[in-house]
Amino acid sequence: MAKEMCKPKAIEDITVEDLKAHRWCFYQNDEEGFDAFEHVIPDNHPDFSEHVIELELSEFKFANGKSCFGFYDGSEAFNIIAGDQWYSFWYGIAEPNAEDLARLKSFVVSNNLELPVVVQAKWSGTSKTFSGIQYINPNGETIEKTI
Known part of the structure; x- marks a missing residue:
């Protein structure tokens, strides 16, 4: 297993x-075909490094006291993992459309969660508060579409 x-x-x-069992860092190995945008390695891998950006366990604490877990990607993105689904609160430079907003709202409502949500990454301590989906508009401003 190890x-x-x-x-x-x-x-x-x-x-x-x-994410609960190990720390994970992004991994690049051209010879073996591992792209750092697509792969991570656990802290028991010989190439693991604390000096590389990590994919971190994050806890989402909702206004009504409920919590969920997910990950922080080391830049801006916090994502809830629910089974085989991800729910992101950060869209980068892509403006979320009505379907994106409806999907996140459906998850929040069906799980009886209340926004805003405060999320914190386990290792770096990075923390952020969301009331909806955030993205960067063409003027470089961070915009939040409330759900």
Whole structure:
């Protein structure tokens, strides 16, 4: 089992259990075909480094006291992991459309969660508050579309 955990893992395959069990850093290895935008390695991999940006366990604490877990990508994105689904509060330079907003709202409502949500990354301590989906508009301003 430990040998299996040592292998690089595709980011989309990371689970909350993985994040709770290990620290993870982004991994680049051209010879083996691992792209740092797509793969991470756990702290039991020989190439793990605390000096590389990490994919961190994050806790989302909602206004009504409920919480969920997910990850922080080391830049701006905080994502809730719910089974095989991700729910992002950060869209970068892509403006979220009505479907994106409806999808996140459906998750929040169906799980009886109340916004705003305060999220904190486990290792770096990075923290942010969201009342909806945030993105950067063409003028470089951070905009939040409330749900």
